[in-house]
Amino acid sequence: MTEAAAQTLDAATDEPPLPKRSALTDMLGELADLWRVTLDTLFYTFNHKREKGAVITQCYAIGNRSLFFMVVTMGFIGAIVVYQIGIQTARIIPDMSLVGATYVKLLIRDLAASVGAMPLATRVGAGIAAEIGSMVVTEQTDALRMSAADPVDYLVVPRFLASVLMGTSILLIGGAVAYFAGMLICNLSFDVNPYVYMNFSMVTSGDCILGFIKCLVYGGTIALVSSQRGLRTFGGSEGVGRATTEAVVGSLFAIITLNLIMSTIGNFLLPA
Amino acid sequence: MNAALNIPYRMGAALLLIADQTGGIAIMAGQVVRRLVPPRIDRYELFRNAYRMGVQSVPIIAATAGFTGALMVIQGAPIVERYNARNIIGWSAMFTTFRELGPLLIALMFNGRVGANNTAELGTMVVTEQIDGLRALAIDPITYLVVPRYLSIAIMMTALVIIGDFVAILGAMGMAWGILDVWPRQFYYSAMPMLQTWDFSVGVIKGFFYGNMIALTSCYFGLSTRGGAPGVGRSVNASVVAAASGVFIVDYLSTFILH
Amino acid sequence: MTITFRNIHKAFGPKKVLQGVSFTVRDGECFFIVGASGVGKSVLIKHLVGLLRPDDGDIFLDDTEVSRLTEREFYEVRKKCAMVFQSSTLFDSMTCEQNVALPLRKHMGLTMKDALTEARERLSQVHMSHFATAYPAEIGDGMRKRVAIARALTLKPSYVLFDEPTTSLDPVSARRTDVMIRELCDQFGVTSIVVSHDLVSIFGIADRIAMLYQGNVRLLGTREDFKNTDDPVVRQFMSGEAEGPMQV
Numbered sequence: 024m025t026e027a028a029a030q031t032l033d034a035a036t037d038e039p040p041l042p043k044r045s046a047l048t049d050m051l052g053e054l055a056d057l058w059r060v061t062l063d064t065l066f067y068t069f070n071h072k073r074e075k076g077a078v079i080t081q082c083y084a085i086g087n088r089s090l091f092f093m094v095v096t097m098g099f100i101g102a103i104v105v106y107q108i109g110i111q112t113a114r115i116i117p118d119m120s121l122v123g124a125t126y127v128k129l130l131i132r133d134l135a136a137s138v139g140a141m142p143l144a145t146r147v148g149a150g151i152a153a154e155i156g157s158m159v160v161t162e163q164t165d166a167l168r169m170s171a172a173d174p175v176d177y178l179v180v181p182r183f184l185a186s187v188l189m190g191t192s193i194l195l196i197g198g199a200v201a202y203f204a205g206m207l208i209c210n211l212s213f214d215v216n217p218y219v220y221m222n223f224s225m226v227t228s229g230d231c232i233l234g235f236i237k238c239l240v241y242g243g244t245i246a247l248v249s250s251q252r253g254l255r256t257f258g259g260s261e262g263v264g265r266a267t268t269e270a271v272v273g274s275l276f277a278i279i280t281l282n283l284i285m286s287t288i289g290n291f292l293l294p295a
Numbered sequence: 296m297n298a299a300l301n302i303p304y305r306m307g308a309a310l311l312l313i314a315d316q317t318g319g320i321a322i323m324a325g326q327v328v329r330r331l332v333p334p335r336i337d338r339y340e341l342f343r344n345a346y347r348m349g350v351q352s353v354p355i356i357a358a359t360a361g362f363t364g365a366l367m368v369i370q371g372a373p374i375v376e377r378y379n380a381r382n383i384i385g386w387s388a389m390f391t392t393f394r395e396l397g398p399l400l401i402a403l404m405f406n407g408r409v410g411a412n413n414t415a416e417l418g419t420m421v422v423t424e425q426i427d428g429l430r431a432l433a434i435d436p437i438t439y440l441v442v443p444r445y446l447s448i449a450i451m452m453t454a455l456v457i458i459g460d461f462v463a464i465l466g467a468m469g470m471a472w473g474i475l476d477v478w479p480r481q482f483y484y485s486a487m488p489m490l491q492t493w494d495f496s497v498g499v500i501k502g503f504f505y506g507n508m509i510a511l512t513s514c515y516f517g518l519s520t521r522g523g524a525p526g527v528g529r530s531v532n533a534s535v536v537a538a539a540s541g542v543f544i545v546d547y548l549s550t551f552i553l554h
Numbered sequence: 555m556t557i558t559f560r561n562i563h564k565a566f567g568p569k570k571v572l573q574g575v576s577f578t579v580r581d582g583e584c585f586f587i588v589g590a591s592g593v594g595k596s597v598l599i600k601h602l603v604g605l606l607r608p609d610d611g612d613i614f615l616d617d618t619e620v621s622r623l624t625e626r627e628f629y630e631v632r633k634k635c636a637m638v639f640q641s642s643t644l645f646d647s648m649t650c651e652q653n654v655a656l657p658l659r660k661h662m663g664l665t666m667k668d669a670l671t672e673a674r675e676r677l678s679q680v681h682m683s684h685f686a687t688a689y690p691a692e693i694g695d696g697m698r699k700r701v702a703i704a705r706a707l708t709l710k711p712s713y714v715l716f717d718e719p720t721t722s723l724d725p726v727s728a729r730r731t732d733v734m735i736r737e738l739c740d741q742f743g744v745t746s747i748v749v750s751h752d753l754v755s756i757f758g759i760a761d762r763i764a765m766l767y768q769g770n771v772r773l774l775g776t777r778e779d780f781k782n783t784d785d786p787v788v789r790q791f792m793s794g795e796a797e798g799p800m801q802v
Contacts, residue, residue, distance in 0.1 A: 096543050128373075263527050264411070267532060268412045276404075280362065283365055286369045339666065420645075424643045431632055
């Protein structure tokens, strides 16, 4: 569009011209905002007395109510991954005895945390953003501010703590489910005896540490990204939908990015 | 109610809800199919949605796929180094990415971006009476709104898997070069002879099935929205979770059927 | 060419909204349905175009019983009986002209280009041609209402239902809308049914008025009948007093 045409358009719509924005500055702005929410959350986590029961309520909402979904999902994932490893192995060496050992190493080091975090982010992230977003558009967060309570302290901190705690627990449970689902498939599809399957010889302490760190980080990330999207909701029911969408996409993308970063660093610091 | 009675009661209620939603999605599938023969599709809605849902998702899907390819190399690295089997890294990373993780992660991302957005949009139209507005203009909401969205999501999901697969190769090549000193040329020649066209096709077929699942689920949950702005939030939440579950179930079934 | 409601009953769960409503709307008149909020005025007119179905009773439109038609058969009814919603229900994703063009494309078989030309013509009739390419979110409530009226009139319906056309409008926009509704009746012979509790509109343009109260028609008559009634409930509603026999 030419400069003149742009000016006529501005005049015709009678609106002040929007400040120039690009995808990049938008994204940097969002990241800065996310960083501020993160710092505030950490500050209040260590510096404030919380309402009794708030964290427990959130633990129930984030943990118990996702448990069924995650157990089913991880059961399917475990079965699928073992099956893929099996047919992959069958193409090189027709020896299935090490499938269990390879799988459990991969599961502990990465899959239990990273693949499990994806459905968890979908479930928990959408829930947090929809809940906080609805409170924002119905002006409940403004009411909180008027009663001198910081929404970050009051809404985000309990969700953050609950998500770190329950997210980690659920990912560990999910990992166990995926392991046993794999055992079943190995036995049924490739005739691998469960005793042969249960081979932990390849697992190192580095794998366990890396896997556990990933669980903690993902739990916190999901809560922070989704809360930030929820707090920035505007524009009625459409806005709530948009915030939920962005929370899911943002959490998923954050998990994939962090996974790449942590796995690369882990590859050098905690070698397998 | 005492606690012992409460748990079976809640489990029953949850099962009934799941049955109800599955039935609703199946009915919606039937309604869509009935309107596809003969096809009566609004071209403008189709192109608009295909652009919004497909073309605008390319960057995030490409990033997801590229990272997935790179991750598969990192995860394979310890085993490759232990057996000094650099010449199979290309194949082992691409095999899993093409057949399994690529389509799955792309579907989850697409579900979060497009499926959730679709539910939110239809849900907003329901709570602001725009759907009744359409009906009052004697326009069938399924034909006008759902059919173009269903087609765009199913077709675009398939297309995005194909695009994603190519980006995943690049991501894996880069990572293999970076941490394993496997040159792209070596990577390429190790992967190509062992990969079969079928490995690629399995992923694309899966992508199409996932697309169907996401399309029908998100449209169903959108149109069954009730209760204002919080209702839209609830619908979107339920929709992404249901579509993700559906994707995993479809994945499980198709992995065993298409091996 | 009349619309007749006969003994309409409708309940939402335990809440009985309509309990035997009956009346007839004559050809070419501007008929008002009034009553307190939540009394079931909007519910009643949504029955006429099949957006809701009655639990019991019959609705006749041009001597055809419409309340038991299928959704598909209702499409024919909706083409001659248009509705303007309280919230305008313009489609957010389309500009004003695209909104008006939609029924033209769908029912008169016009191409997008012809439909848009025709739509701009229709918009100029409601003095909205300057905002043809604006999105509904960018214009005010009163303008949205005018676009919604233009859209409802695209198929040249013989009946138009207005659901609270002046609620949430400023007084000037409200009176302009009133004038538009009156012109429809006088110049084009359209039968209008208007749901309202705006007293200025009611006494300004209504031919006949039906007041709903507790699920029934409390009083049906002309403006004069309403001004001269002895019924304390109707008198309280018309004078807008807080104290009185009217039950919420």
